[in-house]
C-alpha cells in the first residue's frame with residue numbers, strides 16, 4: 699500500500715479540513731486508524747470535527763487554526779506540529795479557493811491571495827514535510843488540484859493556472875520519488891457541491907446546471923484516499939471528468955480555448971457574483 703500504515707508517532711496533516719473535501723479526507727484517514735491534524739482558519743469548525751473524529755474512530759485529532767496564505771502563520775504552524783511530537787507521514791494539501799470573472803476585473807489582492815494559498819502554500823508545506831518523509835522512506839503527499847488544471851480557463855485564469863501548477867509540480871515530484879517509499883498523488887475533481895462554490899462567487903450555480911456534472915465531497919474524498927493507497931500519480935474522480943480531462947489535454951489550444959471559455963462563462967454566469 700502506498701499510504702503508510704498508521705502509527706502512534708505519526709499524524710496525517712490535512713489542510714482545508716474545516717469543510718468540504720478536506721473534512722471528508724480527514725474522516726477517511728481517521729477511519730483507517732490515522733491520527734489527524736486538521737488545519738484551516740475556522741478553529742471552531744476544526745474543533746468540532748476533531749471531537750467527532752476522536753469519538754468515532756478512537757484516534758487523536760488535533761485542530762490547528764492557521765491562515766495558510768501567510769508565510770509567518772505557516773512558520774508558526776510548523777512549530778506547533780513539532781510540539782505535537784508526531785511526524786507528518788501523510789500530508790494533504792487541500793486548502794484552496796477559486797473565483798470567476800475576467801482577469802482585468804478581478805480584485806488584484808484576491809488574486810495574489812489565491813496564488814499564495816493555491817500555489818505558494820502547497821510548495822511551502824511540501825518543502826517542510828516531504829524531505830523527512832523521504833529520509834524515513836515512508837510517506838504520502840496528496841495535492842488537491844482540479845479538472846481546471848488540464849487546460850487554461852478564460853474566465854478563471856488565475857485559478858486554472860494555479861491548479862495547473864499543482865498538477866505539474868505533483869507529477870514531477872511523484873516521478874522523482876519513484877522507489878523511495880514516498881508517493882505524491884494529484885487529485886483533480888470536477889464540480890463538487892461544497893462551500894467552494896459560494897467562496898468562488900458562484901452561489902446558486904449548482905441549481906442551474908445538470909446534476910450529472912456534480913459529485914459529492916464524500917465520493918471525491920473517498921476516491922482521493924483510495925487512489926493514494928494505490929500509489930496513483932493522478933486521480934480524476936468520475937468518468938465524465940476523466941473524459942473532460944482528456945479533452946483538456948489533447949484539444950488544440952486554438953480550438954479549445956474559446957470553447958472551454960464559453961462553456962465556463964455560460965455555466966458560471968448563472969450563479970451570483972457575490973462571494
Ligand SMILES: NC(=O)c1ccc[n+]([C@@H]2O[C@H](COP(=O)([O-])OP(=O)(O)OC[C@H]3O[C@@H](n4cnc5c(N)ncnc54)[C@H](OP(=O)(O)O)[C@@H]3O)[C@@H](O)[C@H]2O)c1
Pocket residue numbers: 713714715716717718719720737738739740741743764765766767792793794795796815842843844845886887888889890891892893894895897915
Ligand atoms: N468544489 C469544487 O467544485 C472543486 C473542484 C475542483 C477542485 N476543488 C479544490 O478542492 C479543494 C477543497 O475545496 P472544497 O471544494 O472542499 O471547498 P471548501 O469547502 O470551500 O473548502 C476549502 C477549505 O480551504 C480552507 N481555506 C481557505 N482559505 C484558507 C486559508 N487562507 N488558510 C487555511 N485554509 C484555508 C477553508 O477553511 P477556512 O475557511 O476555515 O480557512 C476550507 O476548509 C480546493 O483546493 C479546491 O480548489 C474544488
